[in-house]
Amino acid sequence: MTPYQQLEARFARRGTLNEALSVLNWDYSSMMPAGGAQARAEQMSTLEVMAHEILTAAELPDLLDQAQGQNELSDWQRANLKEMRRDWLHATAVPASLVETLSKASVECEMAWRDARPANDFAGILPKLRTVLELTREVAAAKAAKLDKPLYDALLDAYEPDGSAAEIDRQFAALSAFLPAAITAAIERQQSRPAPIQPQGPFPIERQKLVGLKFMAALGFDFDHGRLDVSAHPFCGGTPDDVRITTRYREDDFARAMMGVLHETGHALYERGLPADWRRQPVGRARGMSLHESQSLLMEMQACRSREFLEFAAPLLSDTFGGSGPAWDADNLYRLNTRVSRSLIRVDADEATYPAHVILRYRLERAMIEDRLQLADLPGAWNDGMRELVGIAPPDDRDGCLQDIHWYCGLWGYFPTYTLGAMTAAQLFQAATAQDASIRPGLAKGDFAPLLGWLRRNVHGRASSVPAAELLTDATGKPLDAEAFQRHLQTRYLSE
Amino acid sequence: MTPYQQLEARFARRGTLNEALSVLNWDYSSMMPAGGAQARAEQMSTLEVMAHEILTAAELPDLLDQAQGQNELSDWQRANLKEMRRDWLHATAVPASLVETLSKASVECEMAWRDARPANDFAGILPKLRTVLELTREVAAAKAAKLDKPLYDALLDAYEPDGSAAEIDRQFAALSAFLPAAITAAIERQQSRPAPIQPQGPFPIERQKLVGLKFMAALGFDFDHGRLDVSAHPFCGGTPDDVRITTRYREDDFARAMMGVLHETGHALYERGLPADWRRQPVGRARGMSLHESQSLLMEMQACRSREFLEFAAPLLSDTFGGSGPAWDADNLYRLNTRVSRSLIRVDADEATYPAHVILRYRLERAMIEDRLQLADLPGAWNDGMRELVGIAPPDDRDGCLQDIHWYCGLWGYFPTYTLGAMTAAQLFQAATAQDASIRPGLAKGDFAPLLGWLRRNVHGRASSVPAAELLTDATGKPLDAEAFQRHLQTRYLSE
Numbered sequence: 006m007t008p009y010q011q012l013e014a015r016f017a018r019r020g021t022l023n024e025a026l027s028v029l030n031w032d033y034s035s036m037m038p039a040g041g042a043q044a045r046a047e048q049m050s051t052l053e054v055m056a057h058e059i060l061t062a063a064e065l066p067d068l069l070d071q072a073q074g075q076n077e078l079s080d081w082q083r084a085n086l087k088e089m090r091r092d093w094l095h096a097t098a099v100p101a102s103l104v105e106t107l108s109k110a111s112v113e114c115e116m117a118w119r120d121a122r123p124a125n126d127f128a129g130i131l132p133k134l135r136t137v138l139e140l141t142r143e144v145a146a147a148k149a150a151k152l153d154k155p156l157y158d159a160l161l162d163a164y165e166p167d168g169s170a171a172e173i174d175r176q177f178a179a180l181s182a183f184l185p186a187a188i189t190a191a192i193e194r195q196q197s198r199p200a201p202i203q204p205q206g207p208f209p210i211e212r213q214k215l216v217g218l219k220f221m222a223a224l225g226f227d228f229d230h231g232r233l234d235v236s237a238h239p240f241c242g243g244t245p246d247d248v249r250i251t252t253r254y255r256e257d258d259f260a261r262a263m264m265g266v267l268h269e270t271g272h273a274l275y276e277r278g279l280p281a282d283w284r285r286q287p288v289g290r291a292r293g294m295s296l297h298e299s300q301s302l303l304m305e306m307q308a309c310r311s312r313e314f315l316e317f318a319a320p321l322l323s324d325t326f327g328g329s330g331p332a333w334d335a336d337n338l339y340r341l342n343t344r345v346s347r348s349l350i351r352v353d354a355d356e357a358t359y360p361a362h363v364i365l366r367y368r369l370e371r372a373m374i375e376d377r378l379q380l381a382d383l384p385g386a387w388n389d390g391m392r393e394l395v396g397i398a399p400p401d402d403r404d405g406c407l408q409d410i411h412w413y414c415g416l417w418g419y420f421p422t423y424t425l426g427a428m429t430a431a432q433l434f435q436a437a438t439a440q441d442a443s444i445r446p447g448l449a450k451g452d453f454a455p456l457l458g459w460l461r462r463n464v465h466g467r468a469s470s471v472p473a474a475e476l477l478t479d480a481t482g483k484p485l486d487a488e489a490f491q492r493h494l495q496t497r498y499l500s501e
Numbered sequence: 502m503t504p505y506q507q508l509e510a511r512f513a514r515r516g517t518l519n520e521a522l523s524v525l526n527w528d529y530s531s532m533m534p535a536g537g538a539q540a541r542a543e544q545m546s547t548l549e550v551m552a553h554e555i556l557t558a559a560e561l562p563d564l565l566d567q568a569q570g571q572n573e574l575s576d577w578q579r580a581n582l583k584e585m586r587r588d589w590l591h592a593t594a595v596p597a598s599l600v601e602t603l604s605k606a607s608v609e610c611e612m613a614w615r616d617a618r619p620a621n622d623f624a625g626i627l628p629k630l631r632t633v634l635e636l637t638r639e640v641a642a643a644k645a646a647k648l649d650k651p652l653y654d655a656l657l658d659a660y661e662p663d664g665s666a667a668e669i670d671r672q673f674a675a676l677s678a679f680l681p682a683a684i685t686a687a688i689e690r691q692q693s694r695p696a697p698i699q700p701q702g703p704f705p706i707e708r709q710k711l712v713g714l715k716f717m718a719a720l721g722f723d724f725d726h727g728r729l730d731v732s733a734h735p736f737c738g739g740t741p742d743d744v745r746i747t748t749r750y751r752e753d754d755f756a757r758a759m760m761g762v763l764h765e766t767g768h769a770l771y772e773r774g775l776p777a778d779w780r781r782q783p784v785g786r787a788r789g790m791s792l793h794e795s796q797s798l799l800m801e802m803q804a805c806r807s808r809e810f811l812e813f814a815a816p817l818l819s820d821t822f823g824g825s826g827p828a829w830d831a832d833n834l835y836r837l838n839t840r841v842s843r844s845l846i847r848v849d850a851d852e853a854t855y856p857a858h859v860i861l862r863y864r865l866e867r868a869m870i871e872d873r874l875q876l877a878d879l880p881g882a883w884n885d886g887m888r889e890l891v892g893i894a895p896p897d898d899r900d901g902c903l904q905d906i907h908w909y910c911g912l913w914g915y916f917p918t919y920t921l922g923a924m925t926a927a928q929l930f931q932a933a934t935a936q937d938a939s940i941r942p943g944l945a946k947g948d949f950a951p952l953l954g955w956l957r958r959n960v961h962g963r964a965s966s967v968p969a970a971e972l973l974t975d976a977t978g979k980p981l982d983a984e985a986f987q988r989h990l991q992t993r994y995l996s997e
Contacts, residue, residue: 018547018551021543021544024543024544025521025525028525028528028544029524036532036728038724038725038728039725040742040743041740041743044740044780047781051517051518052521229535230534230536232534243537244540246537246539247536247537284540
């Protein structure tokens with residue numbers, strides 16, 4: 006076997022372990038009884054250690070160097086090699102003892118956060134969060150040295166390969182230039198019109214599930230290769246050949262679960278569309294979290310909150326729930342599902358205000374990683390930022406800097422991908438609909454085949470064979486540009 | 502770390518991989534969409550290979566020898582070491598290439614069997630079955646040499662540690678001495694009385710599931726550490742901390758799913774009762790398949806087809822299904838659930854005729870392994886044996902030697918454990934009820950705590966710390982003896 010082939014065999018084994026981990030995690034979240042938690046943690050930790058050992062094997066650096074010198078490699082093989090090296094750098098940059106210490110500190114802090122948030126007790130959790138932050142800064146320093154990147158970029162690279170704070174600054178500056186005025190204008194425009202009517206429940210869960218399954222089928226979800234289940238925190242898991250999405254239901258509101266299912270279906274279609282020839286190889290994976298989020302937001306925000314889709318959805322919804330009257334009109338549903346309002350909680354935010362929440366978190370986490378903001382000053386900085394960016398401030402930390410799990414469970418450098426994803430979604434959707442005139446009329450008939458075909462060719466099927474920026478340029482004619490997102494808001498909230 | 506400690510660490514990892522495999526297998530059988538099969542096969546095969554590599558590591562024989570010389574080991578540690586050596590012997594006795602060839606041949610033959618059985622085509626599948634048999638004989642020869650056992654015993658040892666054909670011959674000879682007459686007498690006695698009345702369905706599946714869950718709770722199933730789901734072939738899987746049992750439902754018959762659930766609950770209680778201190782170590786595992794089957798049959802056959810339990814069950818069943826009239830009387834349900842009849846199919850057989858089916862299979866498979874019976878003669882030998890042992894013969898191979906999956910999927914040396922389990926169950930139940938007078942009255946109230954407590958102390962908690970024969974002697978005062986099973990049949994079918 007050539008060095009490259011040896012690497013492929015090793016990474017195939019690692020990819021297979023990661024698939025097994027993904028199934029175990031799905032089961033943990035959607036099926037497992039509580040008493041199984043400790044044994045499951047041992048199972049997952051053992052598989053993670055074994056996957057990690059493959060990357061830290063003594064022969065790996067030599068194999069990577071030797072494979073680099075092989076002349077006969079295809080473009081995909083070269084790209085695969087590049088991703089192998091990235092994985093290896095991330096795995097070996099940080100001493101195993103530091104990884105373990107941070108992992109334990111994160112679990113402990115996350116557990117404490119589950120009580121601290123409802124108790125509104127930021128002071129109480131501060132010592133544990135400080136430990137997590139300090140260890141994360143150590144990890145960032147170690148990765149920065151090995152990856153030759155600034156501190157924040159070194160963390161970001163694990164979620165957004167080749168991303169940089171400099172680029173995010175540029176994008177978020179462009180966003181910030183129009184977002185506050187756009188939000189104000191959208192809210193004023195809404196207030197000048199009659200409020201939309203909320204359909205009245207209860208909406209039986211079995212009916213909601215039926216709606217979810219129908220829409221999943223319309224979007225192109227392949228039930229021979231996936232499932233829909235329930236979990237406390239909706240997610241898309243499983244593997245490309247067996248994609249497992251979850252949602253949660255509330256009897257008094259069907260829109261939340263419905264939009265959640267459409268969102269996760271976007272993620273699922275990406276996973277399912279990854280090239281079968283590169284299963285379990287690094288190059289066969291999705292191209293980072295921004296692009297992943299772009300696929301869920303393209304389906305949820307761009308396609309399924311459109312007038313076209315809601316025209317298709319309205320009769321199906323009123324039939325399924327036995328609803329009648331103006332609340333079930335497509336126009337009313339459209340106005341309900343495109344409502345803009347300033348809110349304290351990120352996960353409840355609409356697509357117009359959501360980026361403001363993200364910009365705040367990005368600024369704060371970067372300042373903390375770069376030691377320009379002390380943890381004790383976080384609540385004040387949070388509230389100041391909320392006033393500036395969203396226009397309101399929380400009455401307490403529960404709905405302020407305690408609201409998101411990310412920092413408390415050790416997830417630093419992840420937040421900006423949400424908004425980069427939203428911007429990417431707008432740009433991809435505008436390019437797709439411009440290139441294929443059958444896409445928008447398709448949505449009105451529940452026919453997503455033209456849209457999905459375009460995404461398969463331009464996004465899903467390319468996996469990690471090129472950087473995200475190159476993929477976006479190939480698909481849309483230019484690199485990421487806030488103008489597409491601005492146009493989307495303008496059209497949906499200020500023109501239609 | 503001492504050599505013993507090093508072994509514990511290695512076997513802990515292997516045990517953890519096996520737990521992960523068990524969860525993946527449960528998901529495969531009860532949740533996975535069909536399109537996930539190929540990826541799942543890769544995941545499971547990778548984990549199996551990695552678990553196997555732990556056993557075949559070059560350092561293992563030395564570690565085993567060195568640990569053997571450690572003087573400070575406890576009885577459980579010594580027993581653990583003995584099971585480690587058994588696992589190592591089984592894993593290293595057979596060349597990897599032979600294991601792989603047999604594994605592939607078995608998969609291929611099993612696939613062909615799925616078509617050959619409905620097509621009644623024994624001649625068509627014979628070449629594939631011959632390959633499996635020949636490879637199995639090679640495996641048996643390799644294991645026999647390394648384990649220093651006769652051919653058949655070497656296969657049996659993987660399912661029934663320390664079991665032997667000589668002992669099975671002795672037990673089955675004792676059984677055969679009374680079984681044919683007992684079966685005839687039971688059938689004649691039944692025929693002399695009015696036939697029991699079959700409750701009329703349909704029995705909605707949700708109601709059947711409710712019944713299953715209620716009975717599981719009564720038996721002591723801990724739902725914080727387990728679940729009940731549906732699969733095509735009912736089984737007990739998962740791990741001791743998260744036991745997953747399955748059943749399948751038919752709307753026209755509730756008894757089958759109900760008895761299936763009670764059976765699997767017996768397996769589940771055994772797994773759940775294994776000692777937590779020895780999780781994922783060889784000594785912490787259940788003590789072989791006979792003892793495992795004894796736990797399911799003790800619950801299903803001994804406890805739950807008793808008059809006492811059916812008195813408890815009858816009102817619960819008629820309430821749940823809205824039934825009324827004589828069909829729902831405890832006495833009628835008892836007579837329905839203790840019906841004896843000569844049947845062609847093992848899995849449909851009652852507890853009195855079941856051993857006859859097993860003795861036939863044991864005789865035939867042993868003769869084939871020992872090259873005393875040629876495959877071409879199997880259908881004839883099957884039909885002759887059925888006439889002799891069960892008193893009827895199948896009209897074709899579909900309901901004859903094609904009926905069971907075992908041989909076609911490479912499972913040789915397993916069959917006798919079903920009947921050894923039934924005999925063990927009778928002996929354990931008689932000892933338990935003799936030692937604790939509250940067990941039988943408990944069944945009539947749905948209170949299984951006294952019975953479960955006895956099993957926890959005498960069976961479950963001992964795991965693999967002693968041989969099955971020693972465990973049974975400690976619990977019942979003597980080694981396995983067909984007399985207990987004979988007394989059970991006598992009492993239930995010829996006296997009550």
